[in-house]
Amino acid sequence: MNRILAEQIKSNTDISAIISRYTMLSPSSRGYSGLCPFHEEHTPSFHVYTDTQSYYCFSCHEAGDVFTFLMKKNGMTFAEALEFLAAEAGIDIKPYGYGDVSRKRSLYDVMDSAFGYFRECFRRLPAGRAYLERRGFSESDADSYGLGYAPDSWDGLMTAMHKLGINDRELIEAGLIINSDKGMYDRFRGRLIFPVRNISGKIIAFGGRAIISDTQAKYINSPETEIYRKRANLYMLNNAVNSIRKSGYSILCEGYMDVLRLHKCGFTESVASLGTSLTAEQAGLLKRYADRCYICYDSDKAGQAAAVRGMYILAGNGLDVQVVRLDEGKDPDEFLSSNPPESFKNALDKSLSLIEYHIEVLRPQLNDKNIRKSALNELWEGVKKIKPDDALRSLGEISAAFMLPHEEMRKRILSGGNIAEPAEVKTSIEPAKIDSGLECALCALLMKSREYRLRLKPESVFGLITDGDAQMTALAILSDGGENMTDVWRTVGDFGKISVITRGDIFLSAMGSKMTLNEKWNSVYSGLEALRIKRRLSELEAKMSFNSACKEDLEEFTELQRKRVELRI
Numbered sequence: 001m002n003r004i005l006a007e008q009i010k011s012n013t014d015i016s017a018i019i020s021r022y023t024m025l026s027p028s029s030r031g032y033s034g035l036c037p038f039h040e041e042h043t044p045s046f047h048v049y050t051d052t053q054s055y056y057c058f059s060c061h062e063a064g065d066v067f068t069f070l071m072k073k074n075g076m077t078f079a080e081a082l083e084f085l086a087a088e089a090g091i092d093i094k095p096y097g098y099g100d101v102s103r104k105r106s107l108y109d110v111m112d113s114a115f116g117y118f119r120e121c122f123r124r125l126p127a128g129r130a131y132l133e134r135r136g137f138s139e140s141d142a143d144s145y146g147l148g149y150a151p152d153s154w155d156g157l158m159t160a161m162h163k164l165g166i167n168d169r170e171l172i173e174a175g176l177i178i179n180s181d182k183g184m185y186d187r188f189r190g191r192l193i194f195p196v197r198n199i200s201g202k203i204i205a206f207g208g209r210a211i212i213s214d215t216q217a218k219y220i221n222s223p224e225t226e227i228y229r230k231r232a233n234l235y236m237l238n239n240a241v242n243s244i245r246k247s248g249y250s251i252l253c254e255g256y257m258d259v260l261r262l263h264k265c266g267f268t269e270s271v272a273s274l275g276t277s278l279t280a281e282q283a284g285l286l287k288r289y290a291d292r293c294y295i296c297y298d299s300d301k302a303g304q305a306a307a308v309r310g311m312y313i314l315a316g317n318g319l320d321v322q323v324v325r326l327d328e329g330k331d332p333d334e335f336l337s338s339n340p341p342e343s344f345k346n347a348l349d350k351s352l353s354l355i356e357y358h359i360e361v362l363r364p365q366l367n368d369k370n371i372r373k374s375a376l377n378e379l380w381e382g383v384k385k386i387k388p389d390d391a392l393r394s395l396g397e398i399s400a401a402f403m404l405p406h407e408e409m410r411k412r413i414l415s416g417g418n419i420a421e422p423a424e425v426k427t428s429i430e431p432a433k434i435d436s437g438l439e440c441a442l443c444a445l446l447m448k449s450r451e452y453r454l455r456l457k458p459e460s461v462f463g464l465i466t467d468g469d470a471q472m473t474a475l476a477i478l479s480d481g482g483e484n485m486t487d488v489w490r491t492v493g494d495f496g497k498i499s500v501i502t503r504g505d506i507f508l509s510a511m512g513s514k515m516t517l518n519e520k521w522n523s524v525y526s527g528l529e530a531l532r533i534k535r536r537l538s539e540l541e542a543k544m545s546f547n548s549a550c551k552e553d554l555e556e557f558t559e560l561q562r563k564r565v566e567l568r569i
Contacts, residue, residue: 015055034048040287046058066081075226077106107170113166119148121150128148141264145239173226188208191209231279233282236270249269250293251270252296262344291320292322293321294324295322295324296323356394406538440501443474456478461475533563540557
């Protein structure tokens with residue numbers, strides 16, 4: 001009977017619609033593909049097959065149907081997944097023996113009942129409404145966000161739940177009551193209640209803000225349970241998903257009220273990290289829906305430190321991180337309480353990149369000779385946590401901080417080793433422009449012809465190519481051969497190198513069909529050689545301005561100037 005019901009539900013369920021709530025999917029030949037929701041990755045290896053209503057990840061090898069997906073992803077039992085999908089499909093499951101109130105109640109049911117109690121208390125008692133009114137939120141705002149109120153009672157929730165047939169064991173398992181030497185009592189008392197929902201909209205936890213007594217902890221949260229893991233969830237993500245997808249970015253802040261204020265002011269891409277240090281799992285959640293994240297923590301020193309920690313976790317999971325700076329000491333709630341929404345939009349537009357922000361935070365230490373070395377070590381440890389190509393996008397800022405020429409700094413970033421503090425230099429260096437189209441085109445040409453591979457020495461790759469992925473692709477082709485490498489990379493799932501070749505082919509195609517392959521090689525190679533000369537001349541000029549150029553540098557500078565004239569750069 002279970003099999004018949006399961007097949008009926010599967011036939012009435014679009015598996016891609018369910019899975020797209022957890023990761024962005026794009027159409028493919030047999031269905032859809034996207035980043036795997038079961039492990040962290042930067043290139044898609046997860047496929048959803050609509051003809052068989054199944055999924056498979058070619059990287060971590062997770063596979064199954066829509067029931068398996070919900071059971072693994074949300075920790076549901078089969079019965080819970082079946083009941084959830086039946087409700088989605090509008091199928092009555094009572095004739096099959098499911099949905100009967102006499103069966104064991106799930107924690108989701110318990111949390112829904114508690115939510116009803118908190119909402120009813122909010123409507124009936126004035127304390128929660130009065131607090132929100134003082135903070136500039138209306139009763140309709142509270143309804144929109146599902147806010148509740150826990151009265152200042154020892155066992156108000158517990159008594160109400162008993163009347164619904166929910167026992168103490170279930171309440172303890174849901175984290176709603178505490179069992180102590182003094183007996184059992186409600187966890188949340190005299191607090192504004194914030195429901196925490198998973199990506200499917202199911203309530204999995206609560207947060208509580210003290211509004212009755214100043215002696216209580218300002219915020220308390222549900223403990224971890226079978227259905228709630230703090231490190232794997234974000235407050236208001238289920239509300240923000242559509243806006244994040246539409247805008248192409250998320251806004252990450254620290255507190256419940258920060259998120260609500262941002263949503264109220266129209267910034268519905270906002271989420272919060274549930275009062276815990278940001279985790280890789282939370283960063284992975286954000287990455288599923290957009291590649292960019294604006295991190296907006298408190299502007300005091302503690303907030304700055306948290307932002308620095310958080311931004312490297314975000315960047316380490318493939319996100320483009322921008323840090324939003326507000327007036328000194330203000331969080332988003334405070335800022336938007338006294339400034340119009342346009343002011344926050346301006347702050348988003350003026351946000352700093354990860355490296356720029358970290359350098360700004362460290363600026364006082366970098367300018368102090370006594371502690372400069374420790375500040376540089378901290379910055380370098382941060383740089384090593386992110387992908388080399390991400391760090392190279394801020395090559396100018398990093399080079400200026402370490403007072404090293406671009407080429408030297410680039411080599412150290414790519415090597416990932418330790419770094420020593422250079423001699424004191426006062427002049428900053430501007431970053432070199434990277435033409436990744438030309439660089440990918442060079443890789444594609446190396447793939448096409450053994451003749452071109454013989455012309456290029458491996459040691460010259462780092463001079464001509466600056467993009468990290470393109471460098472590794474070129475070196476792999478020169479080391480292992482060319483024409484069949486795409487099949488090898490596809491087999492092992494190395495989509496980064498395949499992407500480089502694909503971009504290179506597109507670039508070469510755009511050069512026109514009238515040009516021969518050899519003409520394209522000459523054009524691409526000479527273009528990259530011209531860029532290399534410009535970069536090297538800039539570095540040598542910087543060294544000469546620092547009075548640190550040697551005789552060999554001056555001779556190289558003269559020779560490059562001669563080549564520059566020949567190439568008409």
